[in-house]
Amino acid sequence: MENDAPQTDGKAQKAADAKDLHRAVREAGESELDRPAGALFWSGLAAGIAIHSSLIAEGALHAGLPEAPWRGLVAALGYPVGFLVVILGRMQLFTESTITAMLPLVTKPSGWALQRTLRLWGIVLVANLIGTALAAGMVAAGALGNAEIRESMVAVSMRILELSGWDTFVNAIPAGFLIAVVAWILPNGRTQAFWIILAITYVIAIAGFSHSIVGADEAFLLLFTGHVDAGRTVFGLLIPAILGNLVGGAGLFTLLAHGQVQGETRD
Secondary structure, eight states, X not given: OOOOOOOOOSSSOOOOOHHHHHHHHHHHHHHHHTXXXXXXXXXXXXXXXXXXXXXXXXXXXXXXXXSOTTHHHHHGGGTHHXXXXXXXXXXXXXXXXXXXXXXXXXXXXXXXXXXXXXHHHHHHHHHHHHHHHHHHHHHHTTOSSOHHHHHHHHHHHGGGGGXXXXXXXXXXXXXXXHHHHHHHHGGGOGGGHHHHHHHHHHHHHHHTOOOHHHHHHHHHHHHHTTSSOHHIIIXXXXXXXHHHHHIIIIIIIHHHHHHTTTTTOOO
């Protein structure tokens, strides 16, 4: 997705207010809604493959660290890597599009806007999932990484099996909210984008929140290595995380972000 910083007048730049942020994110969303289906798909596919670098980095750190109480906290530093690649690389990530695609819809509700929003989500989500499945399949087949790192990637992924479907849904709500926060903040902090993405996604990792696309990468790896069956992969892991992210991003955060400027937005 693209987030162009709001323009400011004067010699010194000043932080954009809520109305300016709303306009910047909304305009980015309008641009995404107008993109051709093919462009959305290939960008989403690239994002699904690229987000796999989070699991690779976590696995590599996990493999290189000794057994200790702080091992998980340090290994979690690998989690933001995929988000940095995807967001700074302007690839289409489903959870980012939850707020960018929703703001045009809630600002000017229409059947056209709803149809385009659902179209965007559908294309990007399917592409993201295909990308994660391809990347996870290559790891499971032994085509990526050495045996030690592959085993560590599986070990890192096993954490998602500790949650029931309902718990996954609940834990996905704050993840969706926080990724929407990233999309909201970036127009006002483009020069600090690296640290914004790093800090927020690291919180998601250490808090154990469920991100649908990273979680899909982990779920597919567990599926392909025989640690979970297809039924639980789809209905216990993927769908609850997707719905939770939608509630947190497209629902809760979008309503709050739009509500604070309702009646004040300008075209």
